[in-house]
Each structure stands twice: as C-alpha cells, then as structure tokens.
Amino acid sequence: VSAPRRNFASDNVAGVAPAILAALAAANEGAAPSYGDDAWTARLGTLASEVFEREVAIVPVATGTAANALSVAVLAPPHGAVYCCQDAHLVRDECGAPEFYSGAKVIGLPTPDGKLRPEVLAEAVEGSRAFGVHHVLPAAVSVAQATEWGTVYSLAELGALADRARGLGLACHVDGARFANALAHLGCTPAEATWRLGVDALSLGATKNGALAAEAVVLFDPARRQTLEYRRMRAGHLWSKHRFLAAQLIAYLSDGLWLRNAAHANAMAARLSVGLAALPGVRLVRPTEANEVFVHLPDPLHAALVAAGFQYHRWPAADASPVYRLLASFETAAGDVDALLATARAAAAR
Numbered sequence: 032v033s034a035p036r037r038n039f040a041s042d043n044v045a046g047v048a049p050a051i052l053a054a055l056a057a058a059n060e061g062a063a064p065s066y067g068d069d070a071w072t073a074r075l076g077t078l079a080s081e082v083f084e085r086e087v088a089i090v091p092v093a094t095g096t097a098a099n100a101l102s103v104a105v106l107a108p109p110h111g112a113v114y115c116c117q118d119a120h121l122v123r124d125e126c127g128a129p130e131f132y133s134g135a136k137v138i139g140l141p142t143p144d145g146k147l148r149p150e151v152l153a154e155a156v157e158g159s160r161a162f163g164v165h166h167v168l169p170a171a172v173s174v175a176q177a178t179e180w181g182t183v184y185s186l187a188e189l190g191a192l193a194d195r196a197r198g199l200g201l202a203c204h205v206d207g208a209r210f211a212n213a214l215a216h217l218g219c220t221p222a223e224a225t226w227r228l229g230v231d232a233l234s235l236g237a238t239k240n241g242a243l244a245a246e247a248v249v250l251f252d253p254a255r256r257q258t259l260e261y262r263r264m265r266a267g268h269l270w271s272k273h274r275f276l277a278a279q280l281i282a283y284l285s286d287g288l289w290l291r292n293a294a295h296a297n298a299m300a301a302r303l304s305v306g307l308a309a310l311p312g313v314r315l316v317r318p319t320e321a322n323e324v325f326v327h328l329p330d331p332l333h334a335a336l337v338a339a340g341f342q343y344h345r346w347p348a349a350d351a352s353p354v355y356r357l358l359a360s361f362e363t364a365a366g367d368v369d370a371l372l373a374t375a376r377a378a379a380a381r
C-alpha cells in the first residue's frame with residue numbers, strides 16, 4: 032500500500048491516466064503523416080461529432096490557455112470586447128494571451144460566486160454600446176463550466192446567459208478546462224450542456240482529468256474551422272507530431288473515461304468537503320459541485336495540515352479571510368482524503 036498523496040494543490044499535480052499512456056504508446060508504433068494529416072486526427076473528428084451529437088470542428092492544442100485564447104480569436108475581432116467573470120482564468124491567469132491572440136479586449140465583470148448573471152452582462156454591453164466607436168465592440172461572452180470557484184452553472188442558468196448573449200449579438204464561449212467535472216455533476220449529455228443551449232465554442236479540457244497534455248477547441252459551427260486552423264498555426268500551436276494530441280483525446284473521450292475520471296474526482300472533493308465542513312471553525316465558502324473545495328480554515332488547523340505535509344493553495348478572498356483551495360483529481364484515493372481529514376480532526380480536537 033503506497034503512502035497517501037498529500038498534494039491537493041491542483042488537479043494538474045496528478046499523473047496521466049493509464050489508458051491515455053497506453054494510447055500514446057500505441058500511437059508511437061511506426062510512422063504517421065504530420066501536422067494533423069494522420070488517422071488519429073481523422074478518428075478524433077468523427078468521435079467528437081458522435082460525442083456532441085452533431086458535426087463539430089475539433090482542433091487540439093496543448094494547453095487550456097491556448098484553447099481559450101484561440102477561441103476568443105475566432106469569436107471576436109481585434110476591436111471587439113469579450114466579457115467574462117472578474118475571476119475568470121482568461122482575465123487573471125493567462126498573461127493577456129486572449130488579447131495577444133485576438134487583439135480583442137477582455138473585460139471582467141463582478142459575480143458573487145464565479146457565475147456571470149445575464150443582467151450584469153446586459154448592463155455592461157449596453158454601457159459599451161452607448162459610446163459607439165469610442166468603446167470596443169461587444170463581441171462575445173466567455174464563462175467557465177465548471178467555474179473558477181468550483182461551482183457549476185445549471186442548464187437553466189447557462190441557457191439563460193447564452194440566450195441573453197445571443198439577444199445582445201454576442202457569441203458564447205465556454206472555458207471547459209473542467210467540462211467533464213461539470214457534466215458529471217449535471218448528469219446531462221455534452222450536447223445538452225453546450226450547443227443545445229446556444230454555446231458556439233468550447234475549450235475542452237483533458238489535461239487536468241487524465242491527459243498528459245491535450246486540450247481542444249470545439250466549434251459547433253464547423254464553418255469557423257478554417258479561421259481557427261489558421262489562427263492556431265499562426266500562434267505556433269499546430270503540433271507537427273499531431274497524432275499524439277489526437278491519440279490522447281481519443282482515449283479520453285472513449286469508453287466514458289473522461290466522465291468516469293471526473294465523477295471520481297468530484298466524489299473525492301465531496302468527501303473532503305463534507306469531512307472538513309463538519310469540523311468546528313471550518314466554513315465552506317462555495318458549495319462543492321465539481322472537484323474543487325473552497326474553504327475557510329482556522330489558523331491552527333491549517334498549520335497542522337501544513338506541518339503534516341499537506342499541500343494546497345491559499346486563495347484570494349474578498350474580505351482577506353484565510354480561504355484555501357483544495358482539489359481532487361482522477362487519481363485522488365479515498366485514503367488520501369481520509370488521511371487529510373484525520374489530521375484535521377486531530378487538530379480540531381486539540
């Protein structure tokens with residue numbers, strides 16, 4: 032029995048799912064055409080259209096930042112505005128890549144819980160329009176599903192936002208770095224969570240949920256593919272050994288691996304969340320709906336966890352209170368969670 036994993040800092044601290052490693056090894060046999068002209072890439076296109084129940088364009092990249100930035104570049108012109116939550120990964124964590132790739136301006140809007148509200152979006156768009164060419168042109172909205180605060184838009188919430196966006200003349204992008212976790216929470220199909228609600232483009236995450244390095248932009252209007260492919264090449268994101276990106280995504284989307292991994296990660300986060308919330312002085316700051324736990328920990332309890340070697344991040348909170356983010360991944364075992372909870376309980380009892 033191996034020692035419990037003590038690293039809850041991210042879902043990126045996990046390794047690679049065995050089925051994806053095996054797919055990479057299989058793709059490593061022999062030679063294959065480069066730059067996406069290979070059989071794996073063709074198969075991925077067919078598979079993605081099956082998974083999403085319509086013809087889609089799926090264009091793999093190696094990072095979620097690239098998927099977001101290229102999505103924005105396809106949906107917004109250089110003089111455009113892309114509206115997001117103020118805590119969005121696009122706003123806070125991508126070093127301006129969406130602006131760099133598109134020329135558009137990314138505008139963060141206030142939200143209490145990581146979920147953008149239709150009326151907040153409408154107010155911002157109408158405010159911009161009032162200034163004509165003196166402001167950027169409202170072009171797109173981008174929201175994370177699951178959100179940066181570990182919450183998940185219900186289908187009604189996301190549908191209402193996408194409807195309002197369309198009414199305002201905006202395209203709709205979903206940052207799905209944790210899209211599988213959101214699906215596992217919602218229990219709906221990929222189609223129900225995206226194009227059926229009016230989503231135009233999805234950054235489909237895989238790395239956090241078992242891939243080595245593979246994400247993809249999924250466009251629900253395949254006519255946009257050509258623009259995306261030129262944008263990707265220009266951005267230096269077309270892999271020459273493209274089959275290795277496609278092979279990861281094929282394994283990920285096959286046999287329900289992505290949803291199984293995500294459901295497991297969500298269940299481990301829920302176990303952690305319930306266990307921590309039962310302790311005196313501990314307060315969940317957001318409901319745990321995907322694989323992220325945001326929690327206020329009293330200083331002595333946090334100190335005991337750190338002393339025992341547990342790792343997780345302090346998270347910026349509006350009121351400067353000690354809020355921490357702990358993540359579970361497809362690799363997190365119940366024993367890992369229970370080891371953390373045992374340390375926390377012992378500290379709380381002192």
Ligand SMILES: Cc1ncc(COP(=O)(O)O)c(C=O)c1O
Pocket residue numbers: 093094095096097099120175178179206208209238
């Ligand atoms: C919400 C969200 N979007 C996108 C990403 C993609 O990031 P990366 O470029 O590190 O793959 C992340 C990673 O932390 C994320 O949390």
